[in-house]
Amino acid sequence: MHKPDLSESPYQRFLGLELVHHEEGLVEIRMPFREEFLRDDGSDWLHGGILSALIDIAGDYAVYSKTGGDVPTVDLRVDYLRPAKRGCLTAIARTVKVGRRVSIADVDVKDEQGQVVAVGRGVYATPAP
Structure with missing residues (x-):
């Protein structure tokens, strides 16, 4: 099993991501709130792009925990179920x-x-063995 290192990327450091739990094939990642995540000035809703980034990064690390190699995103689907607030x-x-x-x-x-x-x-993309 390979442990994710969330500090290796400047973008992930900007997001403030924290690894809460990991095991082979499973990760839990926490993202603290930042004002820059809001959709508009004066809004309490987070921009959807922040949620999709979190989904992409978490999915990447779940797969990485099993493969141990870089796993570039080929496709990403996001369903927004309710507004994410601050x-x-x-x-x-x-x-x-x-x-x-x-x-x-x-x-x-x-x-x-x-x-x-x-x-x-x-x-x-699955890394070559």
Whole structure:
């Protein structure tokens, strides 16, 4: 099993990502709130791009925890279920499949109250053995 290092990317450091839990094929990542994440000035809603970034990163690390190699994103689907309001978000990502060419992870994003605000599925290129 390979432990994700969330500090290796300047973007991930900007997001303030924290690894809460990891095991093979499963990661839980917390993203603290930043004012820059808001959709508009005066809004309490987070921009959807922040949620999709969190889904992509969490899915990537779930697959990485099984493969140990770089897993570039091939496709990403995000379903927004309810508005995400100011506050911390937590992504729970599970590896669904590790294939010869592509691997798949499903991700739930929860708000501070534990409500699922978005779900996603990432498809990642599987590294050569």
